[in-house]
Amino acid sequence: MAEPVLAVDNLATHFFTRDGVVKSVDGVSFTVAPGEVLGLVGESGSGKSVTGFSIMGLIDPPGRIVSGSIRLKGEELVGRTEAEMRAVRGRSLAMIFQDPMMTLNPVLRIDTQMMEAVHAHEKVSEKAARDRAVQALAQVGIPSPEERLSAYPHQFSGGMRQRVAIAIALIHRPALIIADEPTTALDVTIQSQILAEVQKLCAESGTALVWITHDLAVVAGLADRVAVMYAGRIVEQGRVDDVLDRPLHPYTHGLIGSVPGEAMPGKRLAQIPGSTPSLGRLPPGCAFEPRCSRAVEACRAGAPPLAEGPQGRAYRCINPVPAEEAA
Amino acid sequence: MAAQELLRIEGISKRFVKPVDLAGRIANMMGASNREAVVHAVDGVDLSVAEGEVVALVGESGCGKSTLGRVIAGIHEPTEGHVFWRGQDIAMMDSAARQAFTLGAQMIFQDPMSSLNPRIRAGEIVGEAPRVHGLVDAAGQAEYVATLFRQVGLDPEYRRRFPHQFSGGQRARIGIARALAVKPKLLVCDESVAALDVSIQAQVLNLFMDLREALGLAYVFISHDLGVVRHISDRIFIMYLGRVIESGRTDEIFREPAHPYTRALLDNVPRLDARKRSFSTVKGEIPSPLNPPPGCHFHPRCPLAGPRCSVEVPRRTRLAEGRIVACHLADGGVAAAA
Structure with a gap:
């Protein structure tokens, strides 16, 4: 085993x-x-x-x-x-919560939050961090991830917010x-x-x-x-x-x-x-x-x-x- | 069905209008075109409930099931359509008959904490309405309340407690006792067991069924949980964005769902006996009721949609006795109308 x-x-x-x-x-x-x-x-x-x-x-x-x-x-x-x-x-080790608003900061755009998560553990360029974020969003089935990246959490539906939270956990x-x-x-x-x-x-x-x-x-x-x-x-x-x-x-x-x-x-x-x-x-x-x-x-x-x-x-x-x- | 009809609604619509605010009106004077936002919460629904029958309204968030429940319970006035209580249109009723309806149809809400006044003792919460309506005098109130408490499985000793001193399941029972206090014939339960733990939910569902048997109550059971609905209801109405898209007897709908949305809902219900399954998915999300898609509301998510679906609102088609579906597939196909 x-x-x-x-x-x-x-x-x-x-x-x-x-x-x-x-x-x-x-x-x-x-x-x-x-x-x-x-x-x-x-x-x-x-x-x-x-x-x-x-x-x-x-x-x-x-x-x-x-x-x-x-x-x-x-x-x-x-x-x-x-x-x-x-x-x-x-x-x-990552966690996904019941309420995705607990994970997401309501006053920051999704790209800011996702790139911050990338930079927290890896030294990569802005461009590379952004690509990683787009990739993660695409992975969890968010349509047109590049455009959605510059949206705020409240512009997403509940299900989409949870997908973003999962994407951050997976980064x-x-x-x-x-x-x-x-x-x-x-x-x-x-x-x-x-x-x-x-x-x-x-x-x-x-x-x-x-x-x-x-x-x-x-x-x-x-x-x-x-x-x-x-x-x-x-x-x-x-x-x-x-x-x-x-x-x-x-x-x-x-x-x-x-x-x-x-x-x-x-x-x-x-x-x-x-x-x-x-x-x-x-x-x-x-x-x-x-x-x-x-x-x-x-x-x-x-x-x-x-x-x-x-x-x-x-x-x-x-x-x-x-x-x-x-x- | 031999049982007598208790409640019937015909062509019920409920619209909520958000008027243009001051800033919008000023902008309009300067040439903007802000218009009032209209939500078609319920759109042309027919439904009937017989004495002692359990009818379920099923659907996802924003489908209008709660609004419809409130119209049935007499809390909302419908924008269009008629509500008949024991064959009489409630809009035409005199005040005595109208009161028989308002007492006869009672509502039980989802969250007992926000529907029970935190500053009033449980005994008064339950006992106030029957006293006010003269069902019981002040001297008999204590005994009456004690009987109701026992009926819903609460210790009458608890009547001096406040709502926060009860557990979630006990609060649900207080909400039920309050509704029963005015001797209703119909209970409208809006997600009444959704917030409870599984073991407590089972207790409350059993209580609903015991009460139905003991008092001959009819229920309109509003829920998103198909497992609960299958267990408790005789007939189901499935709603999507304000319209009933399928209705019929519970066992028939579960055996042979006719509408693609019903099929998708049933496929998506997690079940104990479906192990390590692949989750089949309906694509997309529920559109905003502020701006529903034209034609059949479900067509952007429907795997079987054709050109006709985005243009024409599907008619209600009778498949069998008491079995109705609103889908072009059952009514000439999805190809463009000639």
Whole structure:
């Protein structure tokens, strides 16, 4: 097996607030191979975005990475200074945000911003930087890129803005892109266009992708492997086919049952009772135990250990869903 | 369909006009030609809802589905066309009948935080309207509210809380309880589950279906999410830039979409069982409703468009009982009209 592009090991990112410690990410481990797409799935507050921000080194006080390691192509990122992180960010590691207006400066033209991104890591002429920008825009399917280069962000539609953000992320051909819900705010047909572009670009360039989303259906269509997060932990991970066809963790099973359109129309959806717990006050045992239909006495005793199976399959549950129910 | 018709709309159009501002008028005096901007948000829509039926309005941003929903709920007056409530034109109604319509059709909004007053306690949010309209007296309000809270799955103890003290899913339930408080027959739900997490969305969808069964409610369900729509609706109206381009029974549309746009929408929906797929794409973006393309609005993006499509507005063609499509392909082909 190839050396992973990204290896996250036992990562813990906590926020030290006045109301106590919020363990947003608590012991998360996963790897991403070159050219691989990992879907990081979870609901609001599950810690999926904080995991992404931790990898980028973008955690601000009161939050900090308290333990664990993040290795990008074998090099440790945890504990680097801001200056050292800046050298990595944008070059071998890039991020795409949900709202492209977070990436783009509204008062600068697209060419200024894109050429700035080129110059940040490479000493090239204005002309060469401009050519790179045109190339990147063409790559993400923006028509007549030379003309569009001198436009301002507000002159683009939402879908086009997201393409520009992706183009900026791709400029230095990073080894890894972290995408945080980049298509959630877009219309279905536009989302499809973006997914098609991303799929093509990753296949061509061998860039690995961590796709953070709440939408299991998008992950099904895009990812090779999936990791499901709940209350700061990965409760299940493995190949997409394995996890979606035969979920072992009751939470994954419940999530799949909650997706409308797959279940019989008009029938009740297999809902998960209750709502996501507050991260400040987690139950002592398994965090999902209060909502779980398969909970047993031992679930309340302590956090379930990680059980590992073949082909990177892992889950945290002592009473997993049996095969006959999972189908 | 044996069920009685609850609401029917005929030829509804809604235009929003942005008048020329002062600077523009002065410029016009000096010879400029600024004209008022007109958005055809909804353009000639016919639709009916039977008692207890769930009708879905589907489309992407700017297709006019929310505006149409607001016309149906009586929030917007239509620019053209008629709304009939139980067979009576609401424009001709006396005030008592008009009130029966305004109470009978209630709306549930997308974002409960902006539709719930942050300074009013949940119990009053739900209880105010029925008291004002005389459905319940002040003494009976607490008991009435408690019943509604239980009906939508909230603990009646929570009625002294303010909206910010609830989670997103609970706020959605308060919005539903408020709508139910005036005993409506029709709920217009505008993207009511779009902002919720999947597991909470499933709970609220189940609640909608339970209420439909218990109270015989009809729904107009506005959504961009075809998965949700397929699950909950009996009939679908697919909209594109203000016009309904296809309508029919949900199962039939999903089995055999007739309009190229419907087909594209269905192909583009991410599905759990479609693994590592190649995403088929419709080219281009949705044009601005300020300046829609001539002829069929979809023709610049349509893979099957011909010369006729850019000239002539497609007529509504009946394919089967209750199944209508507005496309030249179903009506003589896309070649130039003779």
